[in-house]
Amino acid sequence: MDISHRQFNKNIRLKDKAGNPVADQEIRLVQTNHSFLFGCGAFDFIPYVMKGEEEYKDLTDKWLDVFNFGTLPFYWGNFEPKEGEPQTDVLMKTAGFLKEKNVTIKGHPLCWHTVCADWLMKYDNGTILKKQLERIDREVTGFKGVIDMWDVINEVVIMPIFDKYDNAITRICKEKGRVALIKEVFEKAHECNPEATLLLNDFNTSINYEILIDGCLNAGVPISAIGIQSHQHQGYWGKEKLEEVLERFSFFGLPIHFTENTLISGDIMPAHIVDLNDWQVDEWPSTPEGEERQAKEIEEMYRTLFSHPLVEAITTWDFRDGAWLNAPSGFVRKDNSLKPSYLMLRDLIKKEWHTDITVKTDSEGRIRVQGFKGEYSITANGQKTFADLTDNEDQTIVI
Template sequence: MSSLFTPPAEGRTPDPSLAHRRADAVVTLRGADGAPLASRDVVVQQTRHAFLFGCIGFDLVDLANGYETSRYGSDHLAEAKAERDREYDQRLADAWFGVFNQTTLPFYWGSFEPERGKPATEPLRRAAEWFVERGAVVKGHPLVWHTVQPRWLLDVATGPGGVDEVERLQRERVRRDVGDMAGVIDTWDAINEVVIMPVFTAEDNAITRLAHVKGRVEMIRLAFEEARAVNPSATLLLNDFDMSTAYECLIEAVLEAGIRIDVLGLQSHMHQGYWGEEKTLGILERFSRYNLPIHFTETTLLSGDIMPAHIEDLNDWQVDSWPSTPEGEERQADELERHYRTLLSHPSVEAMTYWGLSDRGMWLNAPGGLLRADGSPKPGYSRLHDLIKGEWWLSPTTLRTDASGTVRFSGFLGDYELVADGGSAAVSLGSPGRLELDATLA
C-alpha cells in the first residue's frame, strides 16, 4: 500500500489557497470484532461538505408541501397549470440538490402572516422538514426587518398602542416562530439591514417607527435575546447589505453592548457588476477582524445587462424586459467561479448563499438565476456543479488498506463513508491538516 494520499478528482493539483479547507485522513478501519482489516479494498466517498453551499428554497415550498396549499383551485385548466408547475418545480429540485446543502426559507412577516393571528407556520415547517430529510441545513429569513411588513402592523403603530404595542408584537413574533421551528430551523437571520432601518423612507412601516424610537443597538438586542430565549442553541446572524464603515461601527456598538452575535451576514447583490477579488478580499479583511464567522448570505451575479452605476437603490431600476444573453451567461459563469474561489480562500467564511435558482421570479426580474426561466441550466450552474461536486468533492474511490488496516485519503472538510466487506463506516474530517481516525464497520 502506497503511503501517498489520494489526489483530487481527475488528478488535479489541489488549490493551495484552499489548504485550510482540506484534510489528510489516516483511518484505521476495523471489523465488527474490533480487529483491523488488513489488505482490504475500501470504497471511500464523500457524503457532505462542511462548507455551506446555499441557495434559497422559496420556489420549492409548494413542491415540498405536495401542493396542499396550491392556489390553483380544482378546475381543469388550473389543474393542468398546476401539473406543469409541478414538473417545472421538480426540475428545480433536482438542480438544487445536485449542488447545494443549505437553504434559506422566507419568513417575511407581511407574507408569512398577512392576516393577524394566521401565520403560515405549517407549510413553512413542512418545507423545512422536506429539506432536512434530504440532508440540507435550513435557515429562516428574517425575524426582524422593516420591509415586507403586514399592513395590519402599521395600523397598530398608528393606533392607541403605538410603537409600544408594535414592540410587544414583534417580540412575540420572534419567540413564536423560533419556538415553532426549533429542531428543524436552528439558524436565523435574526435581524436584517439595521443600518438603514431607523431612517428608511421608501415606505411607511411599523418597524422603522419602532427602530427610530429604540435605536439600532436595542433593535438588535430585541431580536437576538428573544430568539435565544426560546432556542438557546440557535445560530443567529446579523445581516446587512451596507458594506460601509457604518456597518462596522454598528457591529462594534453591538459587541460593546454585550450582545452576542453568532455570525456576521454580508450581502452581495451584484446587479451593478461583479465586485472582483480585490474588493471582496478587502471586505473580508475588514469584517473578519471581529473574529466571528462570516456568511455571504445573499449573492446575485447577472447573466444579462448590468444595472447602471448611477442607481442608488436597486429597487428603483424597473424595466419591462431584462433577458439573459449568451455573452452574459459566459460572463456570469466566470464571475461565479472567481467569487466562490475567493470566498473559500478566506478562512472566516463558512457559508455562501446564492439568491435565486431560476430566472423565473427573480428579484427585480433580473437575469440572476443559475437556470433560465424555462428551467434549463446556464453555464454558471454547470460551472458551480463542476466545482462543488467535482474539483472540491471526493467521488467513490477504491483504495486498499495496508497490513495494519490503515487507509489514507485526502479531501475537503466534511463527511465520508467507507465501504468494505459488506459493511460501512462514517468518518468526519473536521479540521485541516493530518487527521488520525478510527472507524468500525457496521
C-alpha cells in the same frame, strides 16, 4: 489560492463490529456532503412541496444536485398577513422536505422593516416590540431542530432612517436605537434556541456596518456570524473589492456568510439607481455573452471566498432567472435549462472540491487520508458506514 483549511489530513483506524482491525482491505471513501455551506434561495420548493406543481420538480431536482444549504422566506408580512394566522404549516412542510434531503436550512428574516406586517401599525411602540419578540419565540422555538439558523435582523444600518414608507419596525428602531433593538431580538432568539446560528445581515458594507457590529459586540449581542449581502445587479464587485471587504470584516474574528449573492447574465443595471427595487422592467433577457461573463465572475467569486478561512457559507439569491426584479440572475433560465454558471459551479463542488478515493489499510486497519471536510460513506468488503470527517484528529471508525 490556498484551500488547505477546507481539507482534513488524518489517520483513521477501521474496526469491525467485533472490535477487530479491518486489516489489508481496500477502503473507498466517497464524500456525500460538504461541511462548507453552498447555498441558494429555496423559495421554489414551496410550490413543489405544497402543490406538487410539475414544473418545480425539474427545478428543485436541479437545485438539489448542487446545493446543500437553502434559505426559506419568513417575511412577516407574507408569513402572517392576518394577525394570528401564520403560514407555519407551509414553511414547516417545506423545511421538513429539505431536511430529509440533508439540506441545512436558514430562516430569513425574523425582524425587518420591509415586507413587515401592516397590522402592527395599529399598536403603540411598546406593543410592537412585544409582538416582535413573541414572533421570534414562536418561530425559533417552533422550528427548533428543523431550522437552527436564522437571519435574526436584516439591514439595520438603514432601518431607523428608512423613509420610503412608514412601518412598525422602523418606528421601534428609531425609538430604541440600532444596538438596543438588535440586542433585544438576538437575546430572545438565543434564549429560544441556544444552539442556533444567529446572523446579523446587511447589504451595507461601508464602515457604518463595521461600527454597528462593533457596538453590538461591545454590548454583548450573541452574534454567531456576520451576514454580507452582495447583490451585484450594477456589476461584479471584482476580486479586489471582495478581498477588501473580507479583510475589513475579518477584524471581528467571526464567521462570515455571504448571504444574498446576485450576478446577472444580461445588461447591467444603470449605476444611477440607488435602491435596486426602483429598477422595474418588463423584460430583462439573459444573453449568451452575459451568461459566459456571469459564469466567469461567479467562479472567481467562489474561489476567492472558498479560500478565505472565515467564510462558512455562500448563498446565491435566485436559482432561476426572473425571480427578483425580473433579472437574469439565476443558474437556470426561465425554461429551466442550465446556464454555464450552473455547470461551472456543479463541477467545482462535485468534482474539483470533492473527494472520492480508494486506499488500503495496513495490518492494524489504519489508513492515512486527505480530503475535503464533510460527510462520507465508507465502504470495505461489502460493508458500508457513514462518518463525519471534519478535522485532523485521529479517528476510529466501526464498519
